[in-house]
Amino acid sequence: xxxxxxxxxxxxxxxxKGKPVVVGGKAHERxxxxxxxxxxxxxxxxxxxxLRTAAQLCPHAIFIDGHRDRYELHSKxxxxxxxSFTPKFEMASIDEGYLxxxxxxxxxxxPLAAAHKLHEAIKNQTQLNNSIGASTARLVSKxxxxxxxxxxxxxxxxxxxxxxxxPLDIRKIPGVGKVAEKNLQDLGIYKVGDLARLDDRIxxxxxxxxxxxxxxxxxxxxxxxxxxxxxxxxAEDPKSISHEFTFDKDTADQATLESTLAHMSEKxxxxxxxHSLHARTVQIKYRYSDFSTFTRAHSLDxxxxxxxxxxxxxxxxxxxxxxxxxxxxxxxxHTAGFxxxxxxxxxxDGERNEKLKKVFGAADILRDKFGExxxxxxxxxxxxxxxxxxxGITKKSGQS
DNA sequence: TCTGGGGTCCTAGGACCC
DNA sequence: TCTGGGGTCCTAGGACCC
Numbered sequence: 501x502x503x504x505x506x507x508x509x510x511x512x513x514x515x516x517k518g519k520p521v522v523v524g525g526k527a528h529e530r531x532x533x534x535x536x537x538x539x540x541x542x543x544x545x546x547x548x549x550x551l552r553t554a555a556q557l558c559p560h561a562i563f564i565d566g567h568r569d570r571y572e573l574h575s576k577x578x579x580x581x582x583x584s585f586t587p588k589f590e591m592a593s594i595d596e597g598y599l600x601x602x603x604x605x606x607x608x609x610x611p612l613a614a615a616h617k618l619h620e621a622i623k624n625q626t627q628l629n630n631s632i633g634a635s636t637a638r639l640v641s642k643x644x645x646x647x648x649x650x651x652x653x654x655x656x657x658x659x660x661x662x663x664x665x666x667p668l669d670i671r672k673i674p675g676v677g678k679v680a681e682k683n684l685q686d687l688g689i690y691k692v693g694d695l696a697r698l699d700d701r702i703x704x705x706x707x708x709x710x711x712x713x714x715x716x717x718x719x720x721x722x723x724x725x726x727x728x729x730x731x732x733x734x735a736e737d738p739k740s741i742s743h744e745f746t747f748d749k750d751t752a753d754q755a756t757l758e759s760t761l762a763h764m765s766e767k768x769x770x771x772x773x774x775h776s777l778h779a780r781t782v783q784i785k786y787r788y789s790d791f792s793t794f795t796r797a798h799s800l801d802x803x804x805x806x807x808x809x810x811x812x813x814x815x816x817x818x819x820x821x822x823x824x825x826x827x828x829x830x831x832x833x834h835t836a837g838f839x840x841x842x843x844x845x846x847x848x849d850g851e852r853n854e855k856l857k858k859v860f861g862a863a864d865i866l867r868d869k870f871g872e873x874x875x876x877x878x879x880x881x882x883x884x885x886x887x888x889x890x891x892g893i894t895k896k897s898g899q900s
Numbered sequence: 901t902c903t904g905g906g907g908t909c910c911t912a913g914g915a916c917c918c
Numbered sequence: 919t920c921t922g923g924g925g926t927c928c929t930a931g932g933a934c935c936c
Protein backbone atom coordinates (compact mmCIF):
# COMPACT_ATOMS: atom_id res chain seq x y z
CA UNK A 501 0.00 0.00 0.00
CA UNK A 502 1.21 3.51 -0.80
CA UNK A 503 1.78 5.78 2.23
CA UNK A 504 -0.74 3.53 3.94
CA UNK A 505 -1.28 5.28 7.27
CA UNK A 506 -1.58 8.68 5.59
CA UNK A 507 -3.96 7.33 2.94
CA UNK A 508 -6.20 5.84 5.63
CA UNK A 509 -6.24 9.14 7.52
CA UNK A 510 -7.32 10.89 4.32
CA UNK A 511 -10.38 8.62 4.18
CA UNK A 512 -11.43 9.98 7.57
CA UNK A 513 -10.50 13.58 6.79
CA UNK A 514 -10.53 14.27 3.05
CA UNK A 515 -9.25 17.79 3.65
CA UNK A 516 -5.82 16.22 4.24
CA LYS A 517 -5.56 15.18 0.60
CA GLY A 518 -2.62 16.66 -1.26
CA LYS A 519 -1.26 18.33 1.87
CA PRO A 520 1.98 17.54 3.69
CA VAL A 521 0.85 15.13 6.39
CA VAL A 522 2.99 13.39 9.00
CA VAL A 523 1.60 10.47 10.99
CA GLY A 524 3.37 9.57 14.23
CA GLY A 525 2.73 12.33 16.74
CA LYS A 526 2.92 16.04 17.39
CA ALA A 527 5.72 18.12 15.95
CA HIS A 528 7.35 18.77 19.32
CA GLU A 529 7.06 15.23 20.71
CA ARG A 530 9.76 12.65 21.24
CA UNK A 531 9.07 10.18 18.51
CA UNK A 532 9.56 9.39 14.87
CA UNK A 533 7.59 9.61 11.67
CA UNK A 534 5.46 6.51 11.00
CA UNK A 535 4.34 7.67 7.59
CA UNK A 536 4.62 10.81 5.50
CA UNK A 537 2.43 11.93 2.60
CA UNK A 538 4.09 12.44 -0.77
CA UNK A 539 3.64 16.19 -0.33
CA UNK A 540 5.64 15.97 2.94
CA UNK A 541 8.26 13.73 1.32
CA UNK A 542 9.06 16.49 -1.14
CA UNK A 543 10.48 18.40 1.83
CA UNK A 544 12.71 15.47 2.72
CA UNK A 545 10.46 14.02 5.39
CA UNK A 546 10.47 10.23 5.55
CA UNK A 547 9.49 7.49 7.95
CA UNK A 548 11.74 6.79 10.95
CA UNK A 549 12.84 10.43 10.99
CA UNK A 550 12.50 12.22 14.36
CA LEU A 551 9.30 14.25 14.48
CA ARG A 552 11.24 17.34 15.50
CA THR A 553 13.43 17.00 12.44
CA ALA A 554 10.36 16.64 10.24
CA ALA A 555 8.97 19.82 11.80
CA GLN A 556 12.16 21.67 10.92
CA LEU A 557 12.08 20.49 7.31
CA CYS A 558 8.37 21.06 6.85
CA PRO A 559 7.00 23.44 9.51
CA HIS A 560 3.59 23.76 7.87
CA ALA A 561 3.01 19.98 7.76
CA ILE A 562 -0.02 18.57 9.55
CA PHE A 563 1.12 16.29 12.39
CA ILE A 564 -1.32 13.64 13.55
CA ASP A 565 -1.28 10.72 15.96
CA GLY A 566 -1.62 7.29 14.42
CA HIS A 567 -4.85 5.30 14.71
CA ARG A 568 -3.72 1.68 14.78
CA ASP A 569 -7.29 0.39 14.96
CA ARG A 570 -8.13 2.18 11.71
CA TYR A 571 -5.10 0.78 9.94
CA GLU A 572 -5.92 -2.72 11.07
CA LEU A 573 -9.49 -2.35 9.85
CA HIS A 574 -8.44 -1.18 6.39
CA SER A 575 -5.67 -3.77 6.26
CA LYS A 576 -8.37 -6.41 6.67
CA UNK A 577 -10.26 -4.91 3.74
CA UNK A 578 -7.15 -5.15 1.59
CA UNK A 579 -6.67 -8.71 2.74
CA UNK A 580 -10.24 -9.55 1.72
CA UNK A 581 -9.55 -8.33 -1.83
CA UNK A 582 -6.35 -10.35 -2.04
CA UNK A 583 -8.16 -13.38 -0.72
CA SER A 584 -10.71 -13.13 -3.47
CA PHE A 585 -7.91 -13.52 -6.04
CA THR A 586 -6.24 -16.63 -4.67
CA PRO A 587 -6.36 -18.75 -1.53
CA LYS A 588 -2.56 -18.89 -1.62
CA PHE A 589 -1.70 -15.55 -0.11
CA GLU A 590 0.01 -14.11 2.93
CA MET A 591 -0.06 -10.71 4.59
CA ALA A 592 3.58 -9.89 5.33
CA SER A 593 2.72 -6.85 7.43
CA ILE A 594 -0.14 -4.44 7.94
CA ASP A 595 0.31 -2.93 4.48
CA GLU A 596 2.00 -5.61 2.42
CA GLY A 597 0.97 -8.98 1.05
CA TYR A 598 2.08 -11.73 -1.29
CA LEU A 599 -0.05 -13.77 -3.66
CA UNK A 600 0.96 -17.02 -5.32
CA UNK A 601 -0.76 -16.70 -8.69
CA UNK A 602 0.46 -20.04 -10.04
CA UNK A 603 -2.33 -21.72 -11.99
CA UNK A 604 -4.68 -18.73 -12.05
CA UNK A 605 -4.09 -17.72 -15.68
CA UNK A 606 -7.49 -18.86 -16.92
CA UNK A 607 -9.16 -16.85 -14.19
CA UNK A 608 -6.97 -13.74 -14.05
CA UNK A 609 -5.02 -13.76 -17.32
CA UNK A 610 -1.26 -13.42 -17.84
CA PRO A 611 0.89 -11.82 -15.09
CA LEU A 612 0.72 -8.19 -16.11
CA ALA A 613 -3.02 -8.30 -16.74
CA ALA A 614 -3.57 -10.05 -13.42
CA ALA A 615 -1.46 -7.44 -11.64
CA HIS A 616 -3.50 -4.61 -13.14
CA LYS A 617 -6.70 -6.39 -12.23
CA LEU A 618 -5.55 -6.67 -8.60
CA HIS A 619 -4.38 -3.07 -8.57
CA GLU A 620 -7.79 -1.86 -9.73
CA ALA A 621 -9.71 -4.16 -7.40
CA ILE A 622 -7.85 -2.91 -4.33
CA LYS A 623 -8.35 0.70 -5.37
CA ASN A 624 -12.04 0.22 -6.12
CA GLN A 625 -12.88 -1.72 -3.02
CA THR A 626 -10.77 0.16 -0.46
CA GLN A 627 -10.30 3.61 -2.07
CA LEU A 628 -6.61 3.23 -1.26
CA ASN A 629 -3.65 3.62 -3.58
CA ASN A 630 -1.38 0.63 -3.93
CA SER A 631 1.45 -0.68 -6.04
CA ILE A 632 1.99 -4.15 -7.41
CA GLY A 633 5.14 -6.02 -8.35
CA ALA A 634 4.86 -9.30 -10.25
CA SER A 635 7.56 -11.86 -10.94
CA THR A 636 8.67 -15.44 -10.37
CA ALA A 637 10.12 -14.69 -6.94
CA ARG A 638 8.89 -13.02 -3.77
CA LEU A 639 11.92 -10.85 -3.28
CA VAL A 640 11.88 -9.61 -6.87
CA SER A 641 8.16 -8.85 -6.65
CA LYS A 642 8.66 -6.90 -3.44
CA UNK A 643 11.45 -4.80 -4.91
CA UNK A 644 9.40 -4.35 -8.09
CA UNK A 645 6.43 -3.08 -6.10
CA UNK A 646 8.72 -0.54 -4.41
CA UNK A 647 9.96 0.58 -7.80
CA UNK A 648 6.37 0.82 -9.05
CA UNK A 649 5.39 3.35 -6.37
CA UNK A 650 3.42 5.49 -6.31
CA UNK A 651 0.27 3.82 -7.58
CA UNK A 652 1.96 1.67 -10.22
CA UNK A 653 2.29 -1.85 -11.55
CA UNK A 654 5.56 -3.48 -12.58
CA UNK A 655 6.06 -6.93 -14.06
CA UNK A 656 9.49 -8.53 -14.28
CA UNK A 657 9.24 -11.35 -16.85
CA UNK A 658 10.86 -14.73 -16.14
CA UNK A 659 14.58 -14.60 -16.86
CA UNK A 660 14.81 -10.83 -16.37
CA UNK A 661 15.07 -10.94 -12.55
CA UNK A 662 18.84 -10.49 -12.18
CA UNK A 663 18.94 -7.82 -14.87
CA UNK A 664 16.18 -5.89 -13.13
CA UNK A 665 17.96 -5.97 -9.77
CA UNK A 666 21.51 -5.34 -11.03
CA PRO A 667 21.40 -1.52 -11.40
CA LEU A 668 19.65 -0.95 -8.07
CA ASP A 669 21.43 0.24 -4.91
CA ILE A 670 22.18 -2.64 -2.52
CA ARG A 671 20.07 -0.83 0.08
CA LYS A 672 16.98 -1.79 -1.94
CA ILE A 673 17.48 -5.42 -0.94
CA PRO A 674 15.41 -6.26 2.13
CA GLY A 675 17.84 -7.22 4.88
CA VAL A 676 20.46 -4.67 3.84
CA GLY A 677 20.26 -1.79 6.28
CA LYS A 678 22.58 1.08 7.11
CA VAL A 679 25.33 -1.10 8.53
CA ALA A 680 25.41 -3.79 5.84
CA GLU A 681 25.30 -1.06 3.21
CA LYS A 682 28.36 0.62 4.70
CA ASN A 683 30.23 -2.67 5.04
CA LEU A 684 29.47 -3.62 1.45
CA GLN A 685 30.44 -0.19 0.18
CA ASP A 686 33.78 -0.57 1.94
CA LEU A 687 34.32 -3.59 -0.31
CA GLY A 688 33.44 -1.49 -3.36
CA ILE A 689 29.96 -2.96 -3.67
CA TYR A 690 27.34 -0.35 -4.43
CA LYS A 691 24.85 -1.99 -6.78
CA VAL A 692 23.04 -5.29 -6.58
CA GLY A 693 24.94 -6.28 -9.74
CA ASP A 694 28.27 -5.84 -7.91
CA LEU A 695 26.94 -8.15 -5.24
CA ALA A 696 25.77 -10.77 -7.75
CA ARG A 697 29.24 -10.92 -9.31
CA LEU A 698 30.95 -11.59 -5.99
CA ASP A 699 31.98 -15.10 -4.99
CA ASP A 700 29.53 -16.66 -2.52
CA ARG A 701 32.42 -17.88 -0.34
CA ILE A 702 33.77 -14.36 0.13
CA UNK A 703 30.33 -13.13 1.16
CA UNK A 704 29.97 -15.96 3.65
CA UNK A 705 33.42 -15.35 5.14
CA UNK A 706 32.76 -11.60 5.49
CA UNK A 707 29.11 -11.60 6.47
CA UNK A 708 28.25 -15.09 7.68
CA UNK A 709 24.70 -16.24 7.12
CA UNK A 710 23.63 -12.79 6.02
CA UNK A 711 26.22 -12.92 3.24
CA UNK A 712 24.91 -16.21 1.99
CA UNK A 713 21.34 -14.95 1.94
CA UNK A 714 22.52 -11.83 0.12
CA UNK A 715 24.30 -13.86 -2.52
CA UNK A 716 21.04 -15.60 -3.37
CA UNK A 717 18.91 -12.49 -3.27
CA UNK A 718 21.22 -10.54 -5.57
CA UNK A 719 20.68 -13.17 -8.23
CA UNK A 720 16.92 -13.09 -7.78
CA UNK A 721 16.57 -16.42 -6.01
CA UNK A 722 14.23 -16.93 -3.14
CA UNK A 723 15.26 -19.03 -0.20
CA UNK A 724 12.46 -21.55 -0.57
CA UNK A 725 8.81 -20.86 -1.09
CA UNK A 726 7.13 -19.01 1.74
CA UNK A 727 3.83 -20.51 0.75
CA UNK A 728 5.03 -23.93 1.81
CA UNK A 729 6.02 -22.87 5.30
CA UNK A 730 4.91 -25.52 7.72
CA UNK A 731 1.81 -24.47 9.54
CA UNK A 732 2.28 -27.23 12.12
CA UNK A 733 3.75 -25.23 15.00
CA UNK A 734 1.34 -22.33 15.36
CA ALA A 735 3.25 -19.69 13.48
CA GLU A 736 1.03 -16.95 14.87
CA ASP A 737 2.21 -17.46 18.42
CA PRO A 738 4.67 -14.71 19.25
CA LYS A 739 8.18 -15.54 20.48
CA SER A 740 8.38 -12.53 22.75
CA ILE A 741 6.03 -9.95 24.23
CA SER A 742 7.26 -6.55 25.39
CA HIS A 743 6.31 -3.00 26.18
CA GLU A 744 8.51 0.03 26.41
CA PHE A 745 8.07 3.70 27.07
CA THR A 746 10.07 6.82 26.38
CA PHE A 747 9.51 9.60 28.90
CA ASP A 748 8.56 13.05 27.66
CA LYS A 749 11.40 14.23 29.82
CA ASP A 750 14.20 12.07 31.28
CA THR A 751 13.70 11.23 34.93
CA ALA A 752 15.74 9.90 37.83
CA ASP A 753 12.80 9.80 40.24
CA GLN A 754 12.71 6.27 41.65
CA ALA A 755 8.94 6.26 42.33
CA THR A 756 8.21 7.30 38.75
CA LEU A 757 10.61 4.71 37.37
CA GLU A 758 9.17 1.91 39.50
CA SER A 759 5.59 2.79 38.67
CA THR A 760 6.48 2.83 34.98
CA LEU A 761 8.01 -0.63 35.29
CA ALA A 762 4.86 -1.79 37.06
CA HIS A 763 2.71 -0.37 34.32
CA MET A 764 4.77 -2.05 31.58
CA SER A 765 4.59 -5.32 33.56
CA GLU A 766 0.81 -5.11 33.68
CA LYS A 767 0.61 -4.56 29.94
CA UNK A 768 2.89 -7.51 29.29
CA UNK A 769 1.04 -9.76 31.74
CA UNK A 770 -2.25 -8.93 30.15
CA UNK A 771 -1.02 -9.87 26.72
CA UNK A 772 0.55 -13.10 28.00
CA UNK A 773 -2.83 -14.06 29.43
CA UNK A 774 -4.60 -13.08 26.20
CA HIS A 775 -2.28 -15.45 24.31
CA SER A 776 -2.43 -18.11 27.06
CA LEU A 777 1.36 -17.95 27.24
CA HIS A 778 3.73 -18.28 30.18
CA ALA A 779 7.17 -16.70 30.04
CA ARG A 780 10.31 -17.99 31.72
CA THR A 781 12.56 -15.05 30.94
CA VAL A 782 11.92 -11.49 32.05
CA GLN A 783 14.13 -8.80 30.56
CA ILE A 784 14.28 -5.10 31.19
CA LYS A 785 15.64 -2.42 28.93
CA TYR A 786 16.77 0.99 30.08
CA ARG A 787 18.22 3.92 28.23
CA TYR A 788 20.04 6.87 29.71
CA SER A 789 19.94 10.45 28.46
CA ASP A 790 23.01 9.87 26.30
CA PHE A 791 21.09 7.10 24.53
CA SER A 792 23.33 4.37 25.92
CA THR A 793 21.00 1.38 26.19
CA PHE A 794 21.22 -1.77 28.30
CA THR A 795 19.26 -4.96 28.68
CA ARG A 796 19.30 -7.19 31.75
CA ALA A 797 17.55 -10.54 31.88
CA HIS A 798 16.61 -13.15 34.44
CA SER A 799 15.19 -16.60 33.83
CA LEU A 800 12.76 -17.85 36.46
CA ASP A 801 12.65 -21.46 37.60
CA UNK A 802 9.09 -21.59 36.29
CA UNK A 803 7.10 -19.80 33.61
CA UNK A 804 4.68 -17.04 34.58
CA UNK A 805 1.96 -14.79 33.26
CA UNK A 806 1.41 -12.88 36.49
CA UNK A 807 1.87 -9.10 36.56
CA UNK A 808 3.32 -9.20 40.06
CA UNK A 809 5.96 -11.80 39.26
CA UNK A 810 7.00 -9.97 36.12
CA UNK A 811 7.13 -6.69 38.01
CA UNK A 812 9.11 -8.05 40.95
CA UNK A 813 11.69 -9.54 38.60
CA UNK A 814 11.86 -6.40 36.48
CA UNK A 815 12.18 -4.17 39.52
CA UNK A 816 14.98 -6.24 41.03
CA UNK A 817 16.88 -6.21 37.76
CA UNK A 818 16.46 -2.49 37.45
CA UNK A 819 17.48 -1.60 40.99
CA UNK A 820 20.49 -3.89 40.72
CA UNK A 821 21.85 -2.13 37.64
CA UNK A 822 20.54 1.41 37.49
CA UNK A 823 22.97 4.06 38.61
CA UNK A 824 20.74 5.93 41.10
CA UNK A 825 20.35 9.58 40.23
CA UNK A 826 21.21 9.05 36.60
CA UNK A 827 18.24 10.19 34.48
CA UNK A 828 16.44 7.58 32.41
CA UNK A 829 14.99 8.21 28.98
CA UNK A 830 13.36 4.84 28.27
CA UNK A 831 12.17 1.81 30.22
CA UNK A 832 10.97 -1.50 28.83
CA UNK A 833 9.77 -4.88 30.05
CA HIS A 834 10.25 -7.85 27.77
CA THR A 835 9.26 -11.50 28.19
CA ALA A 836 10.35 -14.57 26.26
CA GLY A 837 11.05 -18.26 26.68
CA PHE A 838 7.41 -19.20 26.40
CA UNK A 839 6.02 -22.44 27.71
CA UNK A 840 2.48 -23.78 27.57
CA UNK A 841 2.05 -23.65 31.33
CA UNK A 842 3.89 -22.57 34.45
CA UNK A 843 5.12 -26.13 35.04
CA UNK A 844 5.17 -27.87 38.40
CA UNK A 845 4.87 -25.65 41.45
CA UNK A 846 4.85 -26.98 44.98
CA UNK A 847 1.60 -27.06 46.96
CA UNK A 848 1.92 -23.64 48.57
CA ASP A 849 3.13 -21.84 45.45
CA GLY A 850 0.56 -23.67 43.37
CA GLU A 851 -2.32 -22.46 45.52
CA ARG A 852 -0.96 -18.94 45.64
CA ASN A 853 -0.51 -19.02 41.88
CA GLU A 854 -4.11 -20.14 41.28
CA LYS A 855 -5.42 -17.34 43.48
CA LEU A 856 -3.37 -14.70 41.67
CA LYS A 857 -4.43 -16.00 38.27
CA LYS A 858 -8.05 -15.51 39.31
CA VAL A 859 -7.30 -12.02 40.57
CA PHE A 860 -5.57 -10.95 37.36
CA GLY A 861 -8.21 -12.59 35.21
CA ALA A 862 -10.84 -10.57 37.09
CA ALA A 863 -8.72 -7.44 36.65
CA ASP A 864 -8.58 -8.07 32.88
CA ILE A 865 -12.38 -8.26 32.77
CA LEU A 866 -12.77 -5.08 34.82
CA ARG A 867 -10.35 -3.22 32.61
CA ASP A 868 -12.28 -4.34 29.53
CA LYS A 869 -15.53 -3.13 31.07
CA PHE A 870 -14.52 0.05 32.84
CA GLY A 871 -11.31 1.10 31.13
CA GLU A 872 -7.57 0.82 31.44
CA UNK A 873 -7.27 2.95 34.57
CA UNK A 874 -9.71 0.94 36.68
CA UNK A 875 -7.07 -1.11 38.47
CA UNK A 876 -3.36 -0.85 38.99
CA UNK A 877 -0.53 -2.67 40.64
CA UNK A 878 0.35 -0.84 43.84
CA UNK A 879 3.73 -0.09 42.31
CA UNK A 880 2.24 1.70 39.35
CA UNK A 881 0.56 4.28 41.53
CA UNK A 882 2.88 7.15 42.12
CA UNK A 883 3.11 6.97 45.85
CA UNK A 884 -0.33 8.30 46.57
CA UNK A 885 -2.00 5.03 47.46
CA UNK A 886 0.71 2.90 48.86
CA UNK A 887 -1.26 0.32 50.75
CA UNK A 888 -0.50 -3.18 49.61
CA UNK A 889 -3.40 -5.57 49.36
CA UNK A 890 -3.20 -9.15 48.16
CA UNK A 891 0.34 -9.33 46.85
CA GLY A 892 0.45 -5.87 45.49
CA ILE A 893 -2.96 -5.27 44.04
CA THR A 894 -4.88 -2.29 45.21
CA LYS A 895 -7.99 -0.52 44.11
CA LYS A 896 -8.09 3.12 43.14
CA SER A 897 -10.44 5.00 45.39
CA GLY A 898 -13.73 6.04 43.88
CA GLN A 899 -13.72 3.30 41.28
CA SER A 900 -15.08 -0.19 41.48
C1' DT B 901 17.42 17.61 14.32
C1' DC B 902 18.10 14.31 18.47
C1' DT B 903 16.93 9.59 17.74
C1' DG B 904 9.25 5.16 18.83
C1' DG B 905 7.55 0.69 19.72
C1' DG B 906 6.86 -4.05 18.74
C1' DG B 907 8.88 -7.66 16.85
C1' DT B 908 12.53 -11.47 14.56
C1' DC B 909 16.92 -13.37 13.85
C1' DC B 910 21.94 -13.78 14.48
C1' DT B 911 26.35 -13.83 17.03
C1' DA B 912 29.26 -14.66 20.79
C1' DG B 913 30.90 -15.81 25.33
C1' DG B 914 30.46 -18.40 29.47
C1' DA B 915 28.55 -21.88 32.69
C1' DC B 916 27.59 -26.40 33.05
C1' DC B 917 26.98 -31.38 31.88
C1' DC B 918 28.56 -35.88 30.22
C1' DT C 919 51.15 -28.83 34.13
C1' DC C 920 49.30 -27.06 30.15
C1' DT C 921 44.36 -27.71 29.87
C1' DG C 922 38.97 -32.52 24.59
C1' DG C 923 34.63 -32.38 22.35
C1' DG C 924 29.86 -32.12 21.98
C1' DG C 925 25.81 -30.42 23.68
C1' DT C 926 22.35 -27.10 26.05
C1' DC C 927 21.03 -23.04 28.36
C1' DC C 928 21.60 -18.30 29.66
C1' DT C 929 22.80 -13.54 28.88
C1' DA C 930 23.89 -9.30 26.16
C1' DG C 931 24.13 -6.79 22.20
C1' DG C 932 23.02 -5.51 17.65
C1' DA C 933 21.05 -5.39 12.79
C1' DC C 934 16.98 -5.14 10.63
C1' DC C 935 11.85 -4.80 9.46
C1' DC C 936 7.35 -2.35 9.48
